[in-house]
Amino acid sequence: MTKNFIKPLTGASAVSEAMRQIDPDVVAAYPITPQTEIVMKFSQFVNDGKVNTEFVPVESEHSAMSACVGASAAGARAMTATASAGLALMWEILYVAASNRLPIVMPVVNRALSAPINIHCDHSDTMGARDSGWIQIYCESAQEAYDNVIAAVRIAEHEKILLPVMVCQDGFITSHAMERVDILEDEKVKKFAGELKLPFPLLDTDNPVTYGPLDLFDYYFEHKRQQSEAISHVFEVTDSIYKEFEKISGRKYNRVETYKIKDAETAIVALNSTIGTAKDVVDALREKGEKVGLLFPRMFRPFPAEEIAEKLSGLSAVAVLDRSETFSGTGGPMLADIKSALYEKESRPTILKYIYGLGGREINPAQIEQVFSDLKEVKKGKKVEQVVYLGVRE
Amino acid sequence: MKLNIKEFPKIPERLGSGHRLCSGCGAPIVAKMVLMGTKDPVVVTNATGCLEVATTIFPYTAWKTPFIHSAFENSASTAAGVEAAYQSLKRQGKIKREIKILAIGGDGGTYDIGLQALSGALERGHDFVYLCYDNGAYMNTGVQRSGSTPRGSSTTTSPAGEAVPGKQQFPKDLTAICAAHKIPYVAQGAISNWKDLITKASKAFAVKGPAVLNVLSPCPPGWKHADDLAVEISDIAVNSKIWPLYEIENGQWRITYKPRDKKIRPVEDWIKMQGRFRHLTKKENHHIIEEIQQWADENWDRLERMEKATSSEGGSE
Ligand SMILES: Cc1ncc(C[n+]2csc(CCOP(=O)(O)OP(=O)(O)O)c2C)c(N)n1
Numbered sequence: 001m002t003k004n005f006i007k008p009l010t011g012a013s014a015v016s017e018a019m020r021q022i023d024p025d026v027v028a029a030y031p032i033t034p035q036t037e038i039v040m041k042f043s044q045f046v047n048d049g050k051v052n053t054e055f056v057p058v059e060s061e062h063s064a065m066s067a068c069v070g071a072s073a074a075g076a077r078a079m080t081a082t083a084s085a086g087l088a089l090m091w092e093i094l095y096v097a098a099s100n101r102l103p104i105v106m107p108v109v110n111r112a113l114s115a116p117i118n119i120h121c122d123h124s125d126t127m128g129a130r131d132s133g134w135i136q137i138y139c140e141s142a143q144e145a146y147d148n149v150i151a152a153v154r155i156a157e158h159e160k161i162l163l164p165v166m167v168c169q170d171g172f173i174t175s176h177a178m179e180r181v182d183i184l185e186d187e188k189v190k191k192f193a194g195e196l197k198l199p200f201p202l203l204d205t206d207n208p209v210t211y212g213p214l215d216l217f218d219y220y221f222e223h224k225r226q227q228s229e230a231i232s233h234v235f236e237v238t239d240s241i242y243k244e245f246e247k248i249s250g251r252k253y254n255r256v257e258t259y260k261i262k263d264a265e266t267a268i269v270a271l272n273s274t275i276g277t278a279k280d281v282v283d284a285l286r287e288k289g290e291k292v293g294l295l296f297p298r299m300f301r302p303f304p305a306e307e308i309a310e311k312l313s314g315l316s317a318v319a320v321l322d323r324s325e326t327f328s329g330t331g332g333p334m335l336a337d338i339k340s341a342l343y344e345k346e347s348r349p350t351i352l353k354y355i356y357g358l359g360g361r362e363i364n365p366a367q368i369e370q371v372f373s374d375l376k377e378v379k380k381g382k383k384v385e386q387v388v389y390l391g392v393r394e
Numbered sequence: 395m396k397l398n399i400k401e402f403p404k405i406p407e408r409l410g411s412g413h414r415l416c417s418g419c420g421a422p423i424v425a426k427m428v429l430m431g432t433k434d435p436v437v438v439t440n441a442t443g444c445l446e447v448a449t450t451i452f453p454y455t456a457w458k459t460p461f462i463h464s465a466f467e468n469s470a471s472t473a474a475g476v477e478a479a480y481q482s483l484k485r486q487g488k489i490k491r492e493i494k495i496l497a498i499g500g501d502g503g504t505y506d507i508g509l510q511a512l513s514g515a516l517e518r519g520h521d522f523v524y525l526c527y528d529n530g531a532y533m534n535t536g537v538q539r540s541g542s543t544p545r546g547s548s549t550t551t552s553p554a555g556e557a558v559p560g561k562q563q564f565p566k567d568l569t570a571i572c573a574a575h576k577i578p579y580v581a582q583g584a585i586s587n588w589k590d591l592i593t594k595a596s597k598a599f600a601v602k603g604p605a606v607l608n609v610l611s612p613c614p615p616g617w618k619h620a621d622d623l624a625v626e627i628s629d630i631a632v633n634s635k636i637w638p639l640y641e642i643e644n645g646q647w648r649i650t651y652k653p654r655d656k657k658i659r660p661v662e663d664w665i666k667m668q669g670r671f672r673h674l675t676k677k678e679n680h681h682i683i684e685e686i687q688q689w690a691d692e693n694w695d696r697l698e699r700m701e702k703a704t705s706s707e708g709g710s711e
């Protein structure tokens with residue numbers, strides 16, 4: 001494949017295609033529904049000799065992440081992919097990866113956490129990992145997942161960043177649905193990704209370094225502070241890498257995506273595929289003259305609070321749709337971040353809190369329409385304080 | 395290539411002095427001896443535990459060779475990643491030189507919490523050496539029982555009490571578990587038999603594919619013995635056959651040291667040197683010492699049978 005061309009691909013296949021083109025030095029992965037297709041496709045690329053990758057078919061996700069840590073510290077470009085319980089099993093090592101400043105890129109196919117066991121989409125897996133020090137990018141479609149996995153390599157490996165990145169897409173809804181995906185030329189991706197240059201690879205045996213020392217009250221805090229400092233550069237770096245990516249692909253990405261929000265009075269905030277559904281509803285309502293819009297925090301970690309506050313503060317009412325529970329009794333995880341982002345603003349929209357779609361429960365246009373109509377009521381003065389569980393049988 | 399004994403002292407020191415392990419600790423001796431087994435540069439991965447914690451207190455490090463600690467249960471899978479990186483970069487021509495990879499774990503990090511990662515790495519056939527320094531308990535967290543703790547031993551989670559006299563179970567046979575993976579090389583060693591140990595290390599580094607070394611590592615505060623006894627206590631463990639020295643090379647079992655006549659000691663001699671077994675000298679617990687002796691004898695017999703059964707000379711010794 002040497003030319004750009006359109007291919008019918010599922011979200012999972014699109015990601016494995018991106019991985020083939022990136023041709024990482026090491027991939028260590030373990031299968032889990034609905035991520036499995038990524039690993040299967042990639043294994044085929046390996047055994048067909050299409051990549052230079054050393055593939056490590058580990059015996060667990062804990063070992064997948066551990067092997068990525070070893071490979072990345074050794075000086076290799078390392079990738080894995082997972083979902084749900086697999087991500088949960090990696091938890092401990094997610095922190096090790098981020099804290100050792102290892103630029104591992106990991107596509108995640110969002111799936112509910114047990115119990116009860118459920119293979120379908122919600123965001124409880126990656127939301128639980130949101131404070132692990134990883135950069136998190138969310139994607140609406142297969143195209144976005146493909147593009148952002150490629151961009152993520154550059155973000156992760158940027159000398160000011162050196163942090164791991166998760167690129168999330170919705171289980172089944174995106175991962176298993178066939179879409180038109182514009183695949184870039186292999187050469188273009190290769191050139192864009194470039195060569196990894198890690199500052200302190202273990203395999204540079206002439207210059208031995210110690211990774212992961214015992215670090216107590218006299219230094220640990222400074223190291224965490226440095227990690228926060230790296231995070232503070234993520235926005236500027238992402239902006240410039242997205243610009244560069246636009247040059248090779250013609251596709252424009254932003255840390256915060258909006259849809260028809262400029263003159264909107266009310267808006268919905270949501271992640272991933274739900275944004276696609278909501279766009280249709282917005283279009284329909286706009287035709288009826290309603291001033292509605294959408295906001296999609298593509299980058300959820302670090303959280304672009306200022307930009308989001310800027311975009312939402314002028315609205316009269318906003319509904320935050322979380323596809324996971326915190327069990328804090330106060331609503332979903334994104335809600336808390338949106339609310340605190342707006343706290344400093346003088347004018348703030350009224351915020352409605354929704355939890356929806358747990359365990360893959362369908363979210364349909366009628367429900368989104370219902371949310372917009374709730375927002376309309378609130379704009380007129382109706383008070384709604386409680387968290388609304390959208391689409392649940394009470 | 396297996397090293398010649400004359401070459402051992404020429405190997406540059408890879409674990410320096412100035413670490414903060416207890417005086418008389420066996421672990422750094424084990425690590426240093428094993429690291430003498432190759433002239434090639436070595437990348438070390440180390441599980442959480444005494445050796446890791448006490449050699450890398452930031453901003454100092456005692457390691458003069460590339461080193462990574464990630465977590466407690468993943469030394470083998472971290473090493474698998476390093477090895478995969480090495481293979482990949484070498485194949486792409488980005489690295490030219492020969493580099494060895496050594497994964498280290500304590501008995502807790504190997505027999506227990508890290509067993510799955512170890513098994514996976516052995517099964518996949520990574521080209522690396524795994525070293526377990528076996529001090530028979532979780533020493534770093536204050537002497538808790540592990541799957542390697544000897545029967546009768548008092549630890550903080552298997553204390554000698556009024557009703558239960560220390561750990562009830564015999565240790566699992568890690569060396570045999572590793573051998574069951576049919577990897578090229580597995581061996582058990584002790585610091586008292588340094589030539590035997592370094593030779594085994596050099597074989598382990600020389601083979602293509604995974605190799606495992608399980609080495610007894612005395613711990614004065616955990617075993618409760620004087621801190622100048624690490625070597626002697628290893629020696630008596632070997633001569634009482636509670637810690638036999640043997641290797642499994644391409645499926646062939648071989649006892650590398652057989653104590654004879656006056657050298658042979660009863661396990662009681664070994665037990666009596668250590669405070670962790672003090673309660674066993676009570677009359678009502680004496681049967682435990684006998685059971686341990688029997689366990690050691692049976693284990694030795696089994697080793698001899700394995701040696702015979704797998705010998706290339708067709709079973710004569
Ligand atoms: C997942 C996890 N569980 C528990 C611990 C606590 N911990 C740290 S070291 C250790 C024991 C180590 O024992 P061993 O592997 O035998 O090494 P030693 O300290 O005896 O040298 C334990 C329980 C940890 N660090 N990580």
Ligand code: SF4
Pocket residue numbers: 414415416418419420421444445448529533534612613614615616
């Ligand atoms: S507690 Fe035991 S194993 Fe740990 S440093 Fe001290 S002697 Fe060594």
Ligand SMILES: [Mg+2]
Pocket residue numbers: 500501502527528529530531532533
């Ligand atoms: Mg131990």
